[in-house]
Amino acid sequence: MLVAELGQYWDRYAGSLQDGQLTSKVSSDELELCVGHLEYVLKANENINLTRITDPHEAAIxxxxxxxxxxxxxxxxxxxxxxxxxxGAGFPGLPLAITSHRPSVLMDSVGKKVKVVEACASQLGVERVKTVHERVESYALSHRGEFSVVVARAVAHLSTLVEYASPLLKKDGLLIVSKGVPAADEVSDGSYAAQICGFDTPTRYDLSLPGKRGARAIFVFKKSHKPSMKLPRAVGMAKKHPISK
Ligand SMILES: C[S@@+](CC[C@H](N)C(=O)[O-])C[C@H]1O[C@@H](n2cnc3c(N)ncnc32)[C@H](O)[C@@H]1O
Structure with a gap:
């Protein structure tokens, strides 16, 4: 039921993308795995606080x-x-690992969340996923330039995320951030931080979730040059003192 519903929403979304190069496919087997992840999280949520959204249809969207x-x-x-x-509970990382087929690292600084995601990926048999319990700033010290793509949803301001992602990305790698509609200041600080941290000016794509469940802005930053400051800064600095104009 949820798989069919998601399949319809996905087909509509994929059909709405203007750029002919953006043509991703998602199979019903992959959607089954995504729903399996959600069901695992909703069950675990009875004991650990992972999400406030408990209705399966609402959570599917x-x-x-x-x-x-x-x-x-x-x-x-x-x-x-x-x-x-x-x-957190594996969003957006696990659905993206399932559908993109990329080897994926899902990281969080809260150990109990990481344990849930690890157990879930193992139960679903998604082998290309590794979980890491660490803060991103310390992880970056030993994983420089290792990633082709970094994603984040609901974690920090754009300028903080740009700073987190820069040392981890290889040249031409992408940072992809999903936001509810951000304030103009956050967007301009994000673009300013991008320049300093070695990215091109980001591209922004706006969309609405089905059933009037809100708007999203997706920001895509491409790593194009060397940062003009030493990264990562000490743990906590990117959040406490974000780069701003
Ligand atoms: C609001 S939750 C969002 C979780 C998930 N991305 C989602 O959209 O459902 C933010 C998560 O980011 C994690 N986090 C915040 N700062 C972090 C850091 N510096 N390194 C690693 N994880 C961090 C928190 O522990 C928390 O689980």
């Missing part, structure tokens, strides 16, 4: 569909590994 809308941009990144910063 606000977690699975909301993750999958990033897939066309993920597919546009160079071949190689994906990192989800602040994955």
């Amino acid at each position: 606000l977690h699975i569909y909301d993750s999958l809308v990033l897939l066309p941009y993920v597919d546009d990144a160079p071949k190689g590994k994906l990192l989800d910063i602040g994955t």
